[in-house]
Amino acid sequence: MATLWISFLAYPLVVLRINTNTKSLDPQWSRLPILAASVFVITIIWRFLLKRRSYLRLTKAVNEASGLSVPKATWLTTVAKSRYRRKLLVVLLVIVAIIPFVSTPYTVNIMTTALIYITLGLGLNVVVGVSGLLNLGYVAFYAIGAYTYALLGYYFGLSFWICLPLGALFSTILGFLLGLPIIRLSGDYLAIVTLSFGEITRLVLTNLGFTRGPRGITNIKPPSFFGLNLNGAPKAFLVEHFGLHPVMDLNRLFIYFIILAVVVLTIICVYRLENSRLGRAWLALREDEIACQAMGINRTRAKLMAFALGSTWAGLAGVVFASQITFINPSSFSFMGSIMILSIVVLGGMDSIPGVIIGAAVLILLPEQLRFFSNYRMLIFGALMVTMMVFRPGGLIQSVREVYIHQASDSPPEPRPVVATPSTMDQEILND
Amino acid sequence: MTDRSLYTNHNGDHNGDPVLSTTALSMVFGGLIALDRVDLKVERNSITALIGPNGAGKTTFFNCLTGIYPPTRGAITYQPEKDRQINLKGLAPDRVTQLGLARTFQNIRLFNNLTVLENVLIGCHCRMKAGLFGALLRNRKTMAEEKAFIDFSYDLLVRYGLQASVNELAKNLPYGAQRRLEIVRALATVPKVLLLDEPAAGLNINETNELGALIENIRSQEKLSILLIEHDMNLVMKASHTIYVMDYGKLIAVGAPSEIRQNPAVIKAYLGEE
Numbered sequence: 135m136a137t138l139w140i141s142f143l144a145y146p147l148v149v150l151r152i153n154t155n156t157k158s159l160d161p162q163w164s165r166l167p168i169l170a171a172s173v174f175v176i177t178i179i180w181r182f183l184l185k186r187r188s189y190l191r192l193t194k195a196v197n198e199a200s201g202l203s204v205p206k207a208t209w210l211t212t213v214a215k216s217r218y219r220r221k222l223l224v225v226l227l228v229i230v231a232i233i234p235f236v237s238t239p240y241t242v243n244i245m246t247t248a249l250i251y252i253t254l255g256l257g258l259n260v261v262v263g264v265s266g267l268l269n270l271g272y273v274a275f276y277a278i279g280a281y282t283y284a285l286l287g288y289y290f291g292l293s294f295w296i297c298l299p300l301g302a303l304f305s306t307i308l309g310f311l312l313g314l315p316i317i318r319l320s321g322d323y324l325a326i327v328t329l330s331f332g333e334i335t336r337l338v339l340t341n342l343g344f345t346r347g348p349r350g351i352t353n354i355k356p357p358s359f360f361g362l363n364l365n366g367a368p369k370a371f372l373v374e375h376f377g378l379h380p381v382m383d384l385n386r387l388f389i390y391f392i393i394l395a396v397v398v399l400t401i402i403c404v405y406r407l408e409n410s411r412l413g414r415a416w417l418a419l420r421e422d423e424i425a426c427q428a429m430g431i432n433r434t435r436a437k438l439m440a441f442a443l444g445s446t447w448a449g450l451a452g453v454v455f456a457s458q459i460t461f462i463n464p465s466s467f468s469f470m471g472s473i474m475i476l477s478i479v480v481l482g483g484m485d486s487i488p489g490v491i492i493g494a495a496v497l498i499l500l501p502e503q504l505r506f507f508s509n510y511r512m513l514i515f516g517a518l519m520v521t522m523m524v525f526r527p528g529g530l531i532q533s534v535r536e537v538y539i540h541q542a543s544d545s546p547p548e549p550r551p552v553v554a555t556p557s558t559m560d561q562e563i564l565n566d
Numbered sequence: 567m568t569d570r571s572l573y574t575n576h577n578g579d580h581n582g583d584p585v586l587s588t589t590a591l592s593m594v595f596g597g598l599i600a601l602d603r604v605d606l607k608v609e610r611n612s613i614t615a616l617i618g619p620n621g622a623g624k625t626t627f628f629n630c631l632t633g634i635y636p637p638t639r640g641a642i643t644y645q646p647e648k649d650r651q652i653n654l655k656g657l658a659p660d661r662v663t664q665l666g667l668a669r670t671f672q673n674i675r676l677f678n679n680l681t682v683l684e685n686v687l688i689g690c691h692c693r694m695k696a697g698l699f700g701a702l703l704r705n706r707k708t709m710a711e712e713k714a715f716i717d718f719s720y721d722l723l724v725r726y727g728l729q730a731s732v733n734e735l736a737k738n739l740p741y742g743a744q745r746r747l748e749i750v751r752a753l754a755t756v757p758k759v760l761l762l763d764e765p766a767a768g769l770n771i772n773e774t775n776e777l778g779a780l781i782e783n784i785r786s787q788e789k790l791s792i793l794l795i796e797h798d799m800n801l802v803m804k805a806s807h808t809i810y811v812m813d814y815g816k817l818i819a820v821g822a823p824s825e826i827r828q829n830p831a832v833i834k835a836y837l838g839e840e
């Protein structure tokens with residue numbers, strides 16, 4: 135059934151080809167059976183997977199009812215949960231820090247983009263994953279960051295290092311201002327308003343005079359290294375005395391490490407926020423708004439904070455982005471950008487820091503590796519998302535709650551728990 | 567009319583010290599009068615029950631008390647101390663909780679994807695102070711507060727028998743434990759009045775009996791007053807000091823358990839004509 139239906143729907147796309155020589159429609163009927171056959175196969179696999187899933191659910195329910203324990207964690211979540219995760223992160227960090235020295239400038243560029251998207255993903259995760267507020271206009275805050283640097287640099291010659299905090303500040307303020315009117319909305323309405331906000335921002339940037347409209351801003355300066363342009367004198371020096379390869383672009387390398395530092399900072403901040411009074415208020419907001427209020431949490435305040443703070447990271451990422459590609463115009467910040475960032479969060483795992491990192495890696499790096507698929511990129515993208523939603527709605531890496539280890543001390547009659555703060559965790563690792 | 571006089575009679579011979587009282591509290595949804603001039607008192611350190619058939623307006627009454635619905639008319643007077651009066655009418659739910667009213671929900675509303683401990687910690691929210699910078703900097707003060715409240719939450723969980731599942735997700739708890747966790751979470755807000763909306767719904771006989779003991783325990787140990795909505799007559803008769811009966815948004819009777827048991831109006835409302 136489904137096969138016939140899809141064949142019929144896709145028929146104009148696949149079969150009808152316009153023959154440009156003769157300027158006539160040139161149906162290629164031979165394609166139809168191929169399409170039908172492949173759809174048929176996919177449908178069967180799909181059915182099979184769905185069946186298997188419901189079967190698994192059933193057995194799980196039965197097992198639970200009969201008191202058998204079911205392993206809950208998949209290996210991915212166990213890795214995240216293990217107390218070695220700090221070690222793992224450090225190793226990962228070292229690898230990522232070494233990559234630019236052993237690879238091509240092209241790779242460095244893509245990695246920089248991936249790191250920018252990790253920052254964006256982690257920021258949006260605060261809004262969507264942690265607080266449960268759907269924001270489809272996140273790219274607007276990214277644009278604010280980028281334009282902050284571009285415009286202030288263009289008109290006033292302000293440096294990267296001044297604009298980095300300014301960009302973050304401006305998008306935070308904008309997030310707050312956008313939050314004010316929409317805190318009463320939720321669900322679909324919130325999605326629509328944020329979506330329009332993203333588009334409006336883009337249109338405003340296109341039509342304002344001082345943003346130079348669709349022409350955008352060119353020649354954005356790279357970040358300076360203590361007032362020096364790294365590709366100038368320092369590079370000449372290194373090439374001459376240390377045998378540095380003249381092709382090496384030190385500015386790009388510098389940007390790479392800046393964004394790497396921003397990512398590390400973001401991870402630390404987001405992690406700390408999530409395991410704090412404020413972060414728990416956001417989580418409560420996401421889980422159940424009524425119960426959240428009944429716990430004495432000021433809903434308005436919590437939502438505004440989430441919106442504003444989530445936007446901060448977009449501002450940071452935007453400034454770095456502008457310095458990376460040196461040319462921005464409003465079309466760099468289209469709706470697709472917001473969707474991309476949202477997909478990173480959803481695919482990687484809502485409310486999961488490693489999830490967002492992997493989501494960004496998959497969605498930014500994979501398409502680059504699979505260039506020959508580029509015609510079908512959106513198709514694969516869509517299929518991936520649908521599959522994910524059906525089979526793993528929590529994302530690749532499901533959120534893992536912080537485990538609080540209960541440590542019995544020597545004498546007190548009542549056992550006291552000890553929270554696994556970074557310091558205790560570090561000690562554990564040292565003691566290993 | 568007889569209902570009304572019965573109510574006034576009772577009011578006359580009560581000279582207590584109410585921690586919470588409503589006067590002529592009414593709630594109208596469109597054309598539906600869900601609450602009709604309800605006068606109810608919760609004596610300090612007592613267990614007061616509110617019973618009535620389904621749809622009588624009991625949950626609506628809770629929602630008005632806790633600020634989820636703004637009452638159409640009437641007043642809600644809260645006396646945290648004997649000489650301090652606060653009108654709760656029109657306050658936001660979070661404000662009401664901060665002032666000392668905590669509640670549970672008829673259909674459990676836990677934070678399902680968070681752990682048991684996190685659920686209780688969220689209950690502590692309004693007693694904690696840490697803000698944004700504390701969270702980011704993790705300075706000594708913030709961490710000390712965090713630790714103190716984790717200890718506090720853990721102690722609560724130990725006291726109410728949930729320590730084994732501290733790191734369990736709330737949704738994975740058995741039903742009875744979820745009900746208990748909701749009560750513990752409400753206690754974490756350090757309330758003066760605890761509002762329980764059908765805490766025994768869905769529990770078996772054993773669990774209901776345990777719950778009865780638990781409620782009495784909470785009242786004496788935490789030194790608070792309890793307003794209890796419940797269908798299980800056994801539990802209500804055993805646990806409560808005063809019972810209010812509501813039907814179609816109106817109070818039809820009030821009194822001690824023994825009086826209510828024999829009240830014809832109550833029997834009629836509950837059992838129909840018999």
Ligand SMILES: Nc1ncnc2c1ncn2[C@@H]1O[C@H](COP(=O)(O)OP(=O)(O)O)[C@@H](O)[C@H]1O
Pocket residue numbers: 595598600618619620621622623624625626627
């Ligand atoms: N938000 C609402 N809007 C309209 N009607 C409501 C609302 N909440 C409750 N009601 C109505 O008020 C009446 C009392 O409901 P409720 O308080 O839930 O009863 P109880 O808890 O005693 O079973 C019901 O008829 C219900 O339909």
Ligand SMILES: [Mg+2]
Pocket residue numbers: 624625626672
């Ligand atoms: Mg009810």
